[in-house]
Amino acid sequence: MVLTIAAFVLALSLLIAIHEYGHYRMAVACGVKVLRFSIGFGPVLLRWTSQKSGTEFALSALPLGGYVKMLDEREAPVATQERHRAFNVQPLRSRVLIVAAGPLANLGLAVLLYAVLNWGGVQMAVPVLGMPVPGSIAEQAGVVGGERVSRAGFDAPDLAPDDLQSVRSFEDLTWLLSQAALAGRDVRLLLDDGTQLRLGLAQLNAREVDADLFERIGLMAPLSKPEIGDVLPEGAAQAAGLRTGDLVLSVDDLPVRDSRQLRELIRASAPDGVAQVQRWRVDRAGQFLVLEVRPDVVVQPVGGAEQRQAGRTVGRIGAYIGAQPEMLTVRYGPLEGLWQGVVKTWDVSAMTLKTLGRMVIGEASLKNLSGPLTIADYAGRSASLGLSAYLLFLALISVSLGVLNLLPLPLLDGGHLMYYLWEGLTGRPVSEAGQARLQRVGVFVLVLMMSIALVNDVTRLFG
Structure with missing residues (x-):
């Protein structure tokens, strides 16, 4: 809470100060007399008057705004010898x-x-695609997970690969996808192996950029290896013998490509309120093991308070899942x-x-x-x-x-x-x-x- 308040006050004060300083500097440059430059409202904490210009600079207790008060005949009488410095008479x-x-x-x-x-x-995620959401536009376009995007752009009939813009990070890709969705444009992706994929985003009729939009597109996050993180005590993961760093290769003989897919398989393990035992094949520092995992059953709310009793049951294993995506430093001259x-x-x-x-x-x-x-x-x-x-x-x-x-x-x-x-x-x-x-x-x-x-x-x- 302390960090949140401090960061918020600092951000607000800085942005207001820059805004008002823009007004102030331009007023001075145009020959207008500035009577007061204030950051914040309410009780004044600090006050200083410039001997050269006569401008009073003030810092007040409530950093929710600011103002630059200029000499103006509409607000108070102005001496004849200073009328040329009033704001209202300026061209x-x-x-x-x-x-x-x-x-x-x-x-x-x-x-x-x-x-x-x-x-x-800036540290950003490499533009390697995670496994797409089932039935999404990305899956329909042929994305399976693990593809690396090198270039992308709005699709057009005569668009050549060289006309596509370079994609240096996953953030670059999500920004392009959000712009295309709001503009009702399809997107063409060029992968590292030369393959081109077309995402039909024009059909989305997107109204806002949120998690639901990217779920419909199918590209929720960059590829994250299905690796076990911290294992919580007395959970299903600990009971099954899973350890931090285990890389999950398959669940019930189904290959697992990324962490999102693994989380969905765990969640779907208790459709009727009874968890099914899953057969996991894991890579533990080069040693291949087969473990039987029985996820815990929890009730997930599906709506407001009145619907919590009727929430659907999902599986949990009591461990963090997913390795950090591969990162790179994006730097410009x-x-x-x-x-x-x-x-x-x-x-x-x-x-x-x-x-x-x-x-x-x-x-x-x-x-x-x-x-x-x-x-x-x-x-x-x-x-x-x-x-x-x-x-x-x-x-x-x-x-x-x-x-x-x-x-x-x-x-x-x-x-x-x-x-x-x-x-x-x-x-x-x-x-x-x-x-x-x-x-x-x-x-x-x-x-x-x-x-x-x-x-x-x-x-x-x-x-």
Whole structure:
């Protein structure tokens, strides 16, 4: 809990500070006087006033936002000798730049974070396919498990293998698959042995990217050897004589290719509430053994609390199953790493906008909206995994914050840019009455979005 809170506060404070600093630096560059630069709301913890500019810098107790207060005739009287430094008298171009600088700073931070990760190298899973889900698109396409993907791309009649993009990691592949599913496009895979496979993802009519989507595609995870991990005391694995490091070769003479397949065979061992004895053939450091394993029977809930009594029975053996997938370090040079950071930021921004658009027209579930509880949970989890995972989390949230603030909603930066667009097209600003009406609409939409996100948080974490 302490790590989660600390990681969440650090992430939020950093991203807000970068956002507001973008506004601040652009305002100063445009000759606007900044009265106050504040990170957070509520009681002020730290305060410092610049002797040179007169700007007050403040850090407040609640890091849930921030603001840059500029000299503005609409908020307070301005001395004649300082009127030229007021925000409201600046030319339209300057006002647009000042308002846009905040979201663009967040997107720029994401580019930098992705670039840093690319330069330093990130541990990722090798793009070797695990055994596909039975009846899935991948199984229908001919995937059996163990294939290594070298290139992939959206399918087209005249697509040559060289036109496919290089796949360096399993994460590269899942990103492409999610983009293709949402776009309603089929995917072509080029394997290391030269074989080409076509995944018919256009038939999915995908509305969101989640575990259910990848189960329908059939590629849930990279290949993980069916190896026994820690064996729990007094479990079925210990009773059968299984040891940590045992590699399972077959169950009841059925060859086992990866850990997911082994877990499914164990789960299916008690269909009627009585566990069936399974004949396992294992490789123990080069010694081949045959062991009889009788999984324990447990009841797995199939729904809410009212359905728990009627849950289905599944088998468990009391041991962790699955070796870590084969990993590699993905690293880029200085220019390529920076460019890949730009590309990644663009791709994530585009997918975020597409998902928001699909939610507006009802083609994507509102469950995609996440609030502060989910963000805090992911902050803690990513921080526990190490610096690289935490920086990746920061980059993703920074993109989301930048894109969200560019939405054309009053109260957001995008809403102000919408006013300036009207001013640029008509030659006159939006009236105060018009802005007041639009702001009421904006407040309603934002409160609605935050309410849905909070309900999703509670359901996701505690439901």
